[in-house]
Amino acid sequence: MTSTDTGHTYRLNVNGSDRVVDGSWLGESLLYVLRERLGLPGTKNACEQGECGACSVLIDGVLVCSCLELAAAAVGTDIVTVEGIGNAGPTDGNGLTDVQRAFVTEGAVQCGFCTPGLIVAVHDLLDDNPEPSRSETHEALAGHLCRCTGYGRIEAAVEHVIEIRRD
């Protein structure tokens, strides 16, 4: 990277708003741009190699690792981060979606670092498949690492949402 190569400007559509990315180097990942240039720190940075799932976002409705997306090549797509995950559906008095609420009530949040990625992924899973079997849930969430819960509480949160949505 040369010093003359950092002044690029482009626009991204994030959570329904048109955002200007300023002063960037074009090799930056979407994860970096969300956190460091657009002030959206909900998307977490842990591994930067697609192994941990903490940076998961939706691009055009598809679950991806934002660390593996070149931000400048996401121009023209619709990006949804954890900050915008409640925009499309109902939320409670605290602005929490059913998935977020279930994570709280089931104790699926401990240190909380993996939570934003999991929230996005669980919305994606259940919007597509409202009644996943246990093994479908495991397969869908296998790209997320959680070092606190042992995953049981997370699985309970998913089961909880399945139940509430059934009624």
Next chain:
Amino acid sequence: MTVSMPSSVDETLRLLSDDPAATILAGGTDAMVEINYEHRRPASVVSLRRVNELATWSIDGGTVRLGATVPYVEIMNSELAAASPGLAQASRTVGSSQIRNTGTVGGNLATGSPAGDTIPVLAALDAIVEIASVRGIREVAVVDLIVGVKRTVLEPDELIVAIRFPVASGPQEFLKIGPRNAMVISVASCALVINQAERSVACALGSVSPAPLRCGDAEEFAAANIDWTSDGIRITDPRTLETFGSMVADAASPIDDHRSTAAYRKHGIAVMARRALTRATTS
């Protein structure tokens, strides 16, 4: 640095011809890791995101034509899964949902890692890779595309546009060994393709040689010892399965590395090959 977003193959080829040093970006699941970790500092990137024609597939007569940027998830969940069950099984073992949503077979081939999971399946299918540049199209067999560890015969200005292989005519299996059920770079893998119409058997291995590896002797042995019936294949002598496993393992030339030992890989290959043939015969 520049980022180009062409919307057709022709435009992509012109960009690559003007700037052969450009990094092609498909799903980004290999390339972005290198960029994030500063192993690669591209001066220019050509993103394939808007080249819709590369993300389509067709089944025409007996042939599947898979566009280079069709993501794994589509191979698993479309009619492609029935037309190429081995490739669908391999796709399902790649990374995680996030990686399968974006990762592509074109990227898997161009990276050319010995652990690339589609490579043994495509090698067993005798798949042909369509490679384009402003000079025209050339076709290369998958086994000739990859010539060493992460080394291919692709020229810098060339683009993989599609991969062609026959529609399944008989059972196909893909097995892979690794420390977990997901997110696993394979320690060893084995693809088996049975062609009932031609009464032939093809077996290829992953992670046990620098370039794609077919197991010719074992393939001929299996074809000669299978009972070819109209409603499936049978093996009357159970020792055939054991012998097949050890013949496949004999074809492997694994090494010791940080992921496993050569001895374990050879053992694993024998078990996987036997299992693959067992599944193909009883299902």
